[in-house]
Amino acid sequence: MDLFEHAGKEKARGFAPLAERMRPRSLDEIVGQEHLTGPGKLLRRAVEEKRPFSVILWGPPGCGKTTLARILADQTGSSFAQFSAVGSGVKDIRAVADLARDNLSLHGKRTVVFVDEIHRFNKAQQDGLLPHVESGLFTLVGATTENPSFEVISPLLSRARVAVLKPLSAQSLSAIVKSVLADSDRGLGKQNVELAPEALDFLVQSADGDARRALNALEAAAFLAQPVEGKRTVTPEIAAQALQQRMLAHDKTGDRHFDIISALHKSLRGSDPDAAVYWLARMLEAGEDPLYPARRMVRFASEDVGNAAPQALVIAMAAVESFRFLGSPEGELALFQLAAYLAAAPKSNAAYTAEAKAREAVQKTGELPVPVHLRNAPTRLMKELGYGKEYRYPHDFPDAWVDEDYLPEELPNASFYVPTGRGHEAWITDRLGELRNRKKEARDKERPKGKGKGE
Numbered sequence: 001m002d003l004f005e006h007a008g009k010e011k012a013r014g015f016a017p018l019a020e021r022m023r024p025r026s027l028d029e030i031v032g033q034e035h036l037t038g039p040g041k042l043l044r045r046a047v048e049e050k051r052p053f054s055v056i057l058w059g060p061p062g063c064g065k066t067t068l069a070r071i072l073a074d075q076t077g078s079s080f081a082q083f084s085a086v087g088s089g090v091k092d093i094r095a096v097a098d099l100a101r102d103n104l105s106l107h108g109k110r111t112v113v114f115v116d117e118i119h120r121f122n123k124a125q126q127d128g129l130l131p132h133v134e135s136g137l138f139t140l141v142g143a144t145t146e147n148p149s150f151e152v153i154s155p156l157l158s159r160a161r162v163a164v165l166k167p168l169s170a171q172s173l174s175a176i177v178k179s180v181l182a183d184s185d186r187g188l189g190k191q192n193v194e195l196a197p198e199a200l201d202f203l204v205q206s207a208d209g210d211a212r213r214a215l216n217a218l219e220a221a222a223f224l225a226q227p228v229e230g231k232r233t234v235t236p237e238i239a240a241q242a243l244q245q246r247m248l249a250h251d252k253t254g255d256r257h258f259d260i261i262s263a264l265h266k267s268l269r270g271s272d273p274d275a276a277v278y279w280l281a282r283m284l285e286a287g288e289d290p291l292y293p294a295r296r297m298v299r300f301a302s303e304d305v306g307n308a309a310p311q312a313l314v315i316a317m318a319a320v321e322s323f324r325f326l327g328s329p330e331g332e333l334a335l336f337q338l339a340a341y342l343a344a345a346p347k348s349n350a351a352y353t354a355e356a357k358a359r360e361a362v363q364k365t366g367e368l369p370v371p372v373h374l375r376n377a378p379t380r381l382m383k384e385l386g387y388g389k390e391y392r393y394p395h396d397f398p399d400a401w402v403d404e405d406y407l408p409e410e411l412p413n414a415s416f417y418v419p420t421g422r423g424h425e426a427w428i429t430d431r432l433g434e435l436r437n438r439k440k441e442a443r444d445k446e447r448p449k450g451k452g453k454g455e
Helices: 005-012 042-048 065-074 090-107 123-135 154-158 170-182 197-207 211-224 236-243 255-269 273-285 291-308 311-326 332-344 350-365 380-384 425-443
Strands: 055-058 079-084 111-116 139-144 161-164 193-195 231-234
Touching: 042 065, 042 161, 055 065, 065 079, 065 111, 065 139, 079 090, 090 111, 090 123, 123 139, 123 154, 170 193, 170 197, 170 211, 193 197, 193 211, 197 211, 197 236, 211 231, 211 236, 231 236, 255 273, 255 291, 255 332, 273 291, 273 332, 291 311, 291 332, 291 350, 291 425, 311 332
Parallel strands: 055 139, 055 161, 079 111, 111 139, 193 231
Antiparallel strands: none
């Protein structure tokens, strides 16, 4: 009794979908889950030692959960049975337990039971799995897209390990698609299909880390492409048609790419959140790598917002980290939140202009010597030479401030950072104005002597 017998016959006749035909047959063929399948890793050791164990595979659609379950059974010499938690119940659990007993008593084979969408089982149904997993009658492999901490009962979790699968990266998906195009046995090699680079990028980005979706779209695109002199060329338009999505005109290196990122930047600078989120959406919907506009917005947080809203840089980095943690599409919401915040935030380019002025001064004046009283004096010789001798420790003075010169003597009145009166920089402006007044008053009097404390 093989629950995959019918699918296996279809596969043998070549009727199975491309994603099914190209399903990896060994751990070596799996792409993108090296943290589980690499040398010495959890699933690799289970296969090599032929010791399957109960495990909950937690990951997004199309990342290889079903494939790993099949390989675990096949390469450990176990029988394989599968059912979905959708529409199944305790009766199905009893039936698969009976199958496992027969496999063990009649054939001496272990059974790997794969339960797809295990999070959809209620508590009573999950309880029905417990005695069989605990006794070792069968090895349970559950697949879920939901956090098993919340969706799988604790007793079952305690008897199974949890393996976290990652969404497939664009690089991994590209490698899978290219291998399919070259494979003449199970793939599209005999059809002489060629994928335009822009079509590959669009297909990979639109798949959102889902290999099944990418291969289904590739199969449809290959069918739609008309043969010309024996070759089928998949263009970006054909790829969009296969995915039933509109192919937005956007290139990653040409004018349109830079025009749109420029529009996003200028909308942020112009404090228009509606335009900012629109241009961000244009880029993402066209298949742009979300980290590209994310990096530009991190830069914007310093260049155009700066100290007018010093939390902008913190929020920008938090948005990037949120995207990296969640991935697409869930993590993209943090980027839209960031765009709206940056557009609405008070603006200051004072830090940006300070950088430019300071660099220009360095280029013009070269390596001016550090004033002696500011130099570090870690050795006796340096102290004898007067390094740091007249340095006055600000914390020894009221308000942790002392009248002192910190620039080289050749730049006595240089001014690089000039804050605006907007946002938090209004406070900075007042603070610096107060300190400048103190310095002026102090210099009108005899300069007081400090304690001479070193660094």
